[in-house]
Amino acid sequence: MAPLQDDKGTEVTEVSIPKRPISTVVFIIAMQTEASPLVEKFQLAQESNSVFPNGVPWVRYSGKYKDLNINIVSPGKDVVLGVDSVGTVSASLITYASIQALQPDLVINAGTAGGFKAKGACIGDVYLASDVAFHDRRIPIPIGKLSTGDSLDMCPHDEKAIVANDATVKDMEGAAVAYVADLLKTPVIFLKAVTDIVDGDRPTPEEFLQNLAAVTAALDQAATRVVDYINGKNLSEL
């Protein structure tokens, strides 16, 4: 990065956005159920020579789709509990390790989310979020449209923070992925498909599980549209 001077002679730092088409994309996807349709759609293969440390359950699928090197990275099954390693800690770790190992031009955090009907969200809607915030860190919190916390439910304290975040969708990974991508100066976008209405009447686990498969198909279509859109473009054109 060459130092430039602005019209007052002050030195300013040039932000280096590559002037070439986007080449490598990393999807960060928390659950296997969310990842599988996209792995199939882009015809990716699971990598056996891991770029990750020995013993971690993280899974990477990769392959060529159009002009893009597509990677899908998931945290895999928790070695003790046997469930998908959802939440912010795993998401931040795989985002960090993936950016370090693969140096992507773009990170896409795709997944399911809760939506707020008060903000117009319906089951199956897919949101492209540009702003994220945490809602279960009760230390000063910036505002945002996607709100992230480590619980599937919403307790009253979290609800207050989500309202303050002016959120339309609520997930369990986005703000952690954003934090790490920002730390490592990597562009990131968020694609969140609504599986359940947070401010509705039905219990979240029931609604989430019932809609998961159908909504994942909507997510799959949206992700494909995004990938088709970015194919051949520079980052500055997004």
Added chain:
Amino acid sequence: MAPLQDDKGTEVTEVSIPKRPISTVVFIIAMQTEASPLVEKFQLAQESNSVFPNGVPWVRYSGKYKDLNINIVSPGKDVVLGVDSVGTVSASLITYASIQALQPDLVINAGTAGGFKAKGACIGDVYLASDVAFHDRRIPIPIGKLSTGDSLDMCPHDEKAIVANDATVKDMEGAAVAYVADLLKTPVIFLKAVTDIVDGDRPTPEEFLQNLAAVTAALDQAATRVVDYINGKNLSEL
């Protein structure tokens, strides 16, 4: 690791504990105020050639103390907010990056914590915790004695989980450090000094700030005793 057979002929995996004295120790410490006295005590110097990626605010101090290579790693100041990067996401990232870069024999997560008077905790007590759990992840939670969440306060939902965790102390990093250390098969111990009584009458921020300096001195003494104790010992002797 050679596969062994037990007395029923079943293959079992040998856990490899090095049969040599502990050599490299990494302290993970969230706040500068907590780290400074230990940096001074062990006469460590800040590393300018970072083993971490460019642009992250993470800080490493290192040096030789008795027979040990001591490292203190802190997440540093948030580049946007200018405050210490406390909480689980930063703690998990620096634990991961430190284990990868430094291959320590032992990780020690040292810091301040809230204590529960119902469990006998007093201001200035220092706990050596062997069990940790999260309390703000409302998905199935294992039991433990140190309970970790991303907020300084305790909302009613967190309180229920903390009680279920049977916690004596409550912090904002421990369970994340434990998760990563376990993922990368690195032994870890937790040293937590009580700055405030969670189930007491005083507001936590006020009590925390008033006691921080004095309690950090207690933490400093306890950490020194632990380091003196492990000096020259094998992991199997701890």
